[in-house]
Amino acid sequence: MCGLIGYVGRRADRNVQEVLLDGLSSLEYRGYDSAGMAVSNSSLAVYKREGDLSALEGALPDEPLDGVAGIGHTRWSTHGSPSDANAHPHTDCTGRVAVAHNGIIDNYRALRESLETDGHEFDSETDTEVIPHLIESALERGDDAETAFRWAIDRLEGSYAVAATYAGHETVYAARNRSPLVVGIDDDGYFLASDVPAFLEYTDAVTYLDDGHVASIRPSGVEITDERGACVDVSVETVEWEPEDAGKSGYEHYTLKEIHEQPRAIRNCLRGRPQELTGDVSIDALEDVERPDRIQFVACGTSYHASLYGARLFRERSVPATAFLASEYDADAVPVDDGTLVVGVTQSGETADTLRALRDANRAGATTLAVTNVVGSSAPRETDHAMYIRAGPEIGVAATKTFVTQQVALAMLSSGLTGERSREVVAALRDLPDRIQSVLDESRARTIASEYAAADAYFVIGRGYSAPVALEGALKMKEITYKHAEGFPAGELKHGPLALVTERTPVFAVISRDSNAETMLGNVNEVASRGAPVIAVTDASEAVAADVDHVLRIPETHRRFTPILANVQLQLVSYWMANQLDRSIDKPRNLAKSVTVE
Known part of the structure; x- marks a missing residue:
């Protein structure tokens, strides 16, 4: 759900801050409520802000942060509300360690209580903050950087993708358990991310970490080891996507x-x-x-x-x-x-x-x-x-x-x-x-969306193969318009939902030229008689036009695939309605692209 980016490199024309910001920008689609970064030099420079990436950019100094290694993060809140303090990366008491994390640490309460008993002070409400304090504890007893990182990771229960960097080090350490991490490999630098688009403009050569793997990313290369510290041979794959695809x-x-x-x-x-x-x-x-x-x-x-x-x-x-x-x-x-x-x-x-x-x-x-x-x-x-x-x-x-x-x-x-x-x-x-191209070229969805954008709620109904598309059409409307919408198999209307039908609840009916057509028209008449406007999404416009207020036409095809064409019309209605309502269409509130927590 959150976005994570790491980079290690020495190229004169590619500073760490720029790479991290580019990566975070490419990960905005995953959904987030705060953003931050940490760059390692002789000390750690950590900047993080609640809100959009622009808030973080506004907090950064005029001169780019100096360093070879860094990590960045966009957070989608699970523990603690959106705030500067709860944004990642999180640091230890000494400010020597910075950590960014996707996922949920199930045993963080017990870990936090133990660490607080030992004198550690916490600045956030997050589960993530236990990780830098665990690393700090290991460093204080004399462990080296990698051993301390491994010791901390071994104590975590839950799902996680973790990246850490230390003051005075040119390394990013990373590990995963049930949360994605991918390493990008370039001639002059190495990348770490929760998703490939974070670094796709720089390299298309990738390797994927497995659960239990630890990656040590340095200017000299990437070393991947297993739980016991033994080196792991991993394949390098070429991503077929082009940067312009994103x-x-x-x-x-x-x-x-x-x-x-x-x-x-x-x-x-x-x-x-x-x-x-x-x-x-x-x-x-x-x-x-x-x-x-x-x-x-x-x-x-x-x-x-x-x-x-x-x-x-x-x-x-x-x-x-x-x-x-x-x-x-x-x-x-x-x-x-x-x-x-x-x-x-x-x-x-x-x-x-x-x-x-x-x-x-x-x-x-x-x-x-x-x-x-x-x-x-x-x-x-x-x-x-x-x-x-x-x-x-x-x-x-x-x-x-x-x-x-x-x-x-x-x-x-x-x-x-x-x-x-x-x-x-x-x-x-x-x-x-x-x-589908003909639907895209000829759709009247924008006009329909404009007429009904002020409605109280929306129903989408269908039968047979079209019933799942009715559910999906309603989900799209909820996701990007923030308006109430429900999808039903059309036969279920009379078993309760019909009580909600009024003249301010438009009904989108997916009607295909098959054995369900006559029954669907009966369902249409049920809602029309209660005053609801009806918009038919259909390949049988001549047969249904007299019974509905509007028609969104789809071409004839095999009956299995009629719902695929109908779905495109419903997508366009949702898009244009959200556009008219000035919603955040690409990044709907409270939602994330990849849901990596249960």
């Missing part, structure tokens, strides 16, 4: 750019997988995966909505499939055996609840599969198999192109694992990018 490319917001990138993202997701001549789907990484007896999806938020869609696809192919909220998944309470495939759907590959569910499934004997966007993240490294959605970097906190590519990936997964051969389905998959 830019706005002239769009007002990353979110709008990423909505418009969906045709390209789908083409990347499809590349080499659907076979037009045979009508089957081939996924190289899953060639040895047999048709499972049952499938359990585990996911959170937007990824859970994609999982609901995926589960329905499998059930249609006669494979029992259920989608679970990862935070509620219990492998001991549901049937799990070697015939069970548990699929973790996670954009970042670092979602804490989803990782915990996958680990439980592994222990229960299931085969596990990660469907994710990030190569080298924790989910694909901890599961038996991985399928990448290939959406490219997504900077906006609210998922857009990653949701669409998750849907497409799960559609291919259902065909591939069940042995389905359908030229009709493959042709529809191939046509999806062009169909």
Whole structure:
């Protein structure tokens, strides 16, 4: 959730302060409420401020901080409210050690009480501050810098990615446990970050730390060791993203750019997988995966909505499939055996609840599969198999192109694992990018958003394959407009939600040209008769126009993929409504891009 950046280097044209600020700026999308940095020279220079990165920049001296090693951090509050004191990095009593940390230290209260008994004084309410004081204790008894760092890390319980630097040292020490850390390798410097975009403009050569690894990053190179201090051989990978992929490319917001990138993202997701001549789907990484007896999806938020869609696809192919909220998944309470495939759907590959569910499934004997966007993240490294959605970097906190590519990936997964051969389905998959482009080119979403931006609340309804997209459409509206919105399977309206319908609650109805169309029109009439304005998102505009106030048209496609097109219209409505309401669209309040705590 928080953002972490570290840098060690001696290049004359690349000072540490500049690199840290660039990295923190690239990590703003993760969500934060304060920011800070520490640069090591003969002493430590530590600056941190509540608020946006601009507040930190305003607090820095006119001359760049002098040093070879430094760490920076953007904080998303868990322990203690946003404040200068609670911002990272945190230091020890002597000011010799600075630490930045992502995650949660579960045993911090006991550690803090013990340290206070020993005379340590704390300046913040955070769990993180125990770490520099632990390091200080080890240094006072004579441990060297690396030994002190290891001793402190060994006493932590919980999830963490930790970076530390010391006064008078040219080293950044780092360790992780259930929280992401990636090392960037350049000819003239070395980087550490919670996510690749933090240093992508400098290098695309990376290596990923595993739980229990300790990295010592010096001007002379990077050394990675295990829990016992033994050197670990790690592979260096090349990130396929380009620096411009993480830019706005002239769009007002990353979110709008990423909505418009969906045709390209789908083409990347499809590349080499659907076979037009045979009508089957081939996924190289899953060639040895047999048709499972049952499938359990585990996911959170937007990824859970994609999982609901995926589960329905499998059930249609006669494979029992259920989608679970990862935070509620219990492998001991549901049937799990070697015939069970548990699929973790996670954009970042670092979602804490989803990782915990996958680990439980592994222990229960299931085969596990990660469907994710990030190569080298924790989910694909901890599961038996991985399928990448290939959406490219997504900077906006609210998922857009990653949701669409998750849907497409799960559609291919259902065909591939069940042995389905359908030229009709493959042709529809191939046509999806062009169909979405037509929605983007012709949408009236901006006009609809303007007309209904002042409404009290919004409902989104759908049936069948469209029900998960109704949930997602409402979630997008909540995330970026801050307006109340609810998504329902349309049949559930009469079982309670209809009591909330008034003339000030517009209803967005996803109506596809399938067997549910007539029933959906009945649901539309239920809300219309209570005075609610109805906006149909539909491929059957002629049939429904007389029953609704407005129509957002989508092209005809295979019935499985109609909801994917409808989702794009709902994304655009949410975006333009948030734009009219002057919301912080790319960084919605209280939200973070990657949720790495349970």
